[in-house]
Amino acid sequence: MHSGNGTSKKRRRGSRIFRLKTFCDPGHPVHFKAGSSFQENVSSLLEFGNQEESLHGPATRCWSFQLEVHRNPPSSVLLFVVEEMVEKSHPLRCQHCSFIGWGHHMICRKRFHFLLPSKNAFLRSNEHNCKVSGKSPLVAMRESRLMEVQGLLMHGVVHSNGFGHLLCVNGIEAGSEILSGCQIVELWDRICKGLELRKVSLMDTARKGAMDLRLIHGVAYGEPWFGLWGYRFDRGGYGVTLQMYQRSVDALRRLPLCFLLPHYGSSRPELAFIITKYQAMASHSLVTLGHLLQFMLDLKGRLLPDAFAAMDYRRITMEPACRWSTRRLEMAAQVIVDALRRANFRWVSRQDVREAARAYVGDTGLLDFVLKSLGNQVVGNYVVRRMVNPATKILQYCLEDVSGEMATVSGPKPPGGDPRSERVVRLQTTRVQLKKDLFSLYKYVLMDQNPAPATGVFAAVPVAVKTILDTKLLVKDYWKDPALESKVGGEDRSIKLLCTVHPSIGAGGEGRRQALPPYELLTLPGHATIGNLKMAVERTFRDMYLGLTTFAAKKVVDVDAEDSELVFGKIETGSRLVISGTVDRGAVGREGTYEGCDRAVDCRCGVKEEDGERMVGCDICGVWQHTRCAGRADGEGLLAFFICGQCQHDIALLPSFLP
Incomplete structure (x- = not known):
């Protein structure tokens, strides 16, 4: 009887509708415990989801949440959370970890995918199934293979150690019916904060029409579009450093408009008109290219759509x-x-x-x-x-x-307006026209598609633009060390410790030592012993990492104590501890231990690791470098045979065997 009540309660929970704007805020739907790990928090969240039985398989489990976007008229989206058992999946490694520099992380046992599909994407994927069976789009959603659906509005993946990647965001311009890109990123940001993730990376390839958003937004505001949510430069492609990126952004932002007018006056007279038009519209002076683009983007946000x-x-x-x-x-x-x-x-x-x-x-x-x-x-x-x-x-x-007789909307001064408003209204513009003006500045000034030769300060524009476009990898750091306060006295006193492990591969403990996994917060009762601490560490790290399934804790580094001694008195609460131990060599092969692969990278641009850009391997020495640095355009096909510059040099020095 008691069991039946619990099942009914869980069913009612799963059928709830949550508001999109507050999902994963405190209490919506759950109050996450302070200092809890990501795995604990996501388990608490999934208790409120609807478990999708039809999507069960050997490697995945799935839950869905119905999120209300508008009440009137009613509209909602489905957020799916897919738990992937990495050991049963292919491939084991996460290439996104390698791109962002997390290749030294050990492979986690689980990955959680947060998927926000569009109804149209499901209909396209299940068009035949829907026609034959007459199933609704909602049923088609739940019976689809989520990981194979094309056209997702959002896809985020989080490893069980709290490190994640935002893989895609597709707003209105990319096919979303009701959600904008801002709404989608805000939802993702609340999920990350609520579940207490550590760090999240993304590859910024967002575009606004035909324009790269990281370029146009960077010149206008000094940061990429994702910077609005705290994502910052982590590493640039092709060896770009933070200093190079900042200098490039500053150079373009500070480009004086007075230089643009004479430079483009004869070759692109429309640019001069655009600049003077928006200078007249602004209530403050527009002196630089950054000022102009920022004013235009702000104005675009205030104009209503032109469609009628x-x-x-x-x-x-x-x-x-x-x-x-x-x-x-x-x-x-x-x-x-x-x-x-x-x-x-x-x-x-x-x-x-x-x-x-x-x-x-x-x-x-x-x-x-x-x-x-x-x-x-x-x-x-x-x-x-x-x-x-x-x-x-x-x-x-x-x-x-619109009857065929063209009427002009020149807009004189509105009644009661001041002279400044008269100037603005007479130069009214539509959103469509403003987009065209933005694209003209992007195309001819930033992308330098004009017949006039680049001289003086304009010679540096293509270099700065290339540097910004090569900067795609961004990271947001969500992690904050929990408040580790000891509860001394009473029966509920506990000890909180941040622990990691230092494994040695091989039963004898003489194997090669690798990088330490991130610290995990452990809470022990006040009467816990050193032996209890070791057991808790073993349990936590075995459950989290695929390569530590046989980890055996041997010693708390820099702590001289026997297993029978109490932790309290020997180790202060809030301490950071390293526990050394061993892993059986045959339990998991080397290829299944770390996210990064052993590919050797040594490019002429200075890059020593993969950065997400296209690469090619030398067929002689096996060293990889960028195809662009090797003189191959990104749009060209794969090379049938490639020899790096060093090998070419070595071959040229070989003695000739010809008589």
């Missing part, structure tokens, strides 16, 4: 806040359009439109509702445009004639 559609009155009447008939909505919308038409296509403030319409419609609630619904909507032969004035921050409306 016919006013759908029937859909509007279905909204819970609507209490008016279709006929009354149509009448109010026509009154508002007539009031705007009498303004001769000028931009008019919301208050002025409302007051003009009140002469014909006395129901102010109806007017407010329709004004809220209007915005890039077609009413009759007109598009009702709506935007916030960048200078006055006042919501304004105007009409655009």
